[in-house]
Amino acid sequence: MTVNPSLDQSEILGHFGPYGGRFVPEALIEALDSLTAAYEAARIDPTFIAELDHLHKTYTGRPSIITEVPRFAEHAGGARIILKREDLNHTGSHKINNVLGQALLVKRMGKKRIIAETGAGQHGVASATAAALMGLECVVYMGEEDTKRQSLNVARMKLLGAEVVPVTQGSKTLKDAINEAMRDWVTNVDTTHYLLGTVAGPHPFPTMVRDFHRIIGVEARAQVLELTGKLPDAVLACVGGGSNAIGIFHPFIDDLSVRLIGLEAGGSGVASGKHAATITGGTPGVLHGTRSYVLQDENGQTVESHSISAGLDYPGVGPEHAYLSDIGRAEYQAITDAEAMEAFSLLSKTEGIIPAIETAHALAGAMKLGRELGPTATLLINLSGRGDKDVDTAARYFGIPL
């Protein structure tokens, strides 16, 4: 099984309680309607499901394994800690799950060009990879600031044949890359699919992208049950837009004994104002086509986010997370840059796994929770990406000469 077998009525209309929906120029409605229809058809089409399954097995390397990390767990109150290894996927993160699903849809819709936004570069690399695999033209919008922070991923995208457009407007980060991708899409919507990389944006993206990532949680739930004989006490994941988190959370939503914990980027601390913890420190609003929590000022202007992690440096968050937070089914906490980097270093040195800095936020959350719950607890963490792309940033942070 690769996609979500059932949707409830409100999700068909793209709403999660008061969140979600569509706030976009009218010019995009036709494309969003066509995309929704194509996805609704593909979701239950055995041919589509088989094609995607085949790619998962033969291209991505699914199912991804789980790894228990006892030496790391010694620093987390001795809790039992299990990692879902999305870092071992082809291209190095969970992003490939969504990208392959959408790229297959693009082929079905007969479009030849995809555009994508990227922050850390992981979604850009995954999009460029899928474009190369399926013979599509690919343009990736990336904030100029991020092209500097993540120059290695810029080179990777170019090697894969994609065009990378540095975005010089606004804060020159992910949010501005999304603005520019939306402008491209409005202009070229006949020929172009916007391969949005997270569970935000207008309907159907939040549900569709979630469904393509549900495989993470579906696999992990079965793997943890097989290993431990019971469900974990908590599932933890980092949250920027929230795609890896919703992917692992969603199959556990009905398991009410399992705490779902999203770790947001606390930057220099939420109180400092320099952070990207949208649910923890934001307010309900509309950004990039969806209603959710937003970092905004009293006039509704988006406030710039701050994080050491380019992939979490986003002032919005997926609408389903906003809803899960409001109804109390999931908890969201902020992890500072310093806490994340400590966890980054610790996992590297105790387990020989260098995580992405994004993912390190989830690890830091697990260290806190493990200390709180003690050795009887079992924690499942989505290890959403590997840290190769972050070697530069980490070396500078820890003062390692390059």
Next chain:
Amino acid sequence: MTPLSELFEKTRAENRAALIGYLPAGFPSQQECIDAISAMVEGGVDAIEIGFPYSDPVMDGPIIQAAADLSLSQGTGAKEVFSTLKAVASTGTPAVVMTYWNPIERYGVENFARDIAGSGGSGVITPDLTIEEAARWRDSVKKENINSIFVVAPSTKDDRLAKVTEQCSGFIYAASLMGVTGTRTSVSSSARDLVTRVRKVSDTPVAVGLGVSTRDQAHEVAQYADGVIVGSAFIRLLQESQSMGEGLIRVRELAQSLAEGVRR
């Protein structure tokens, strides 16, 4: 009936199109914006759209983005938008606010509609509010008797066109092409097709925006539309001018030339 609706009755009687000019509030500064709008009106602009500058304007090209950024950097917010609206409307010129949705939601949907009416505004253009999300807004504009103006696009299918235009009053904003705001060398032929399709489902006046910047383009659009909307071309003149004095002269000249264009 709002001043905007009265204007379209008048221009229809005169067998011409209305000329609608756009400027973001607070650009180039709070007072200079009002001065530039006065120059537009002196030159022959019939109605004014005051933009609420927004941090993430996905419908706008580089010219309006730069103007909005400058305005925001000077602290423009709802207070400045409403005071600009008041200043323009008090001179008798029909005026509306054009804003992305989030500033309305942040201000309070009912309060925003109330303060538009209270400032003498005729209505609001909402470029990223879809009719599916507009229930509260519909109630508010109805209560305040102001115009609710939605945008339709060349890609909007006929059945949807009927639904969206049904929600419009004052005028229907027809986007001339698939794209963002900005000046272009020619007006897309898709504009005429779109207006023709709108006419089949609605009697509300139709104004065409996106890409119109010259007298000839205005003249061409005026042959089939009730209104011609010009924004980026005015902003660009102000951006390019060495002084505000020069900018005002050039804005007035462009307005005069466009006003000739809309008279068939």
